[in-house]
Amino acid sequence: MHLLAGYQLFARPVDGWEATSRIVRRSSKQAIVRNLSERDRSLVRLVAAGLTNVQISRISHISEGSMKLHLARILEQLNVTNRVQLAVIATESGLVSPADLQIVS
16 A cells, blocks of 8 residues: 555556646645635535534534535535545645544534
């Protein structure tokens, strides 16, 4: 397993596979995460912690509809389609710490 090199778990790279393209994509998404507003970064942390939309909207003191709009915009900016991908990017960029993942609702 070469997780640090960006290989998939249990998958060995095939001939011609180039890790640099994956690294460039990852670093560009990390740059986008770093440039998010503080409110958006807060929402990303809560999503990464596994909270539901209702829980996040209550904690953030915004309506669930507003929260969904913020989240949709963030997903679009990062060109990801789901919360798991968002959580992975947040973790890789250092936005999420172990303390963030221990939030109790």
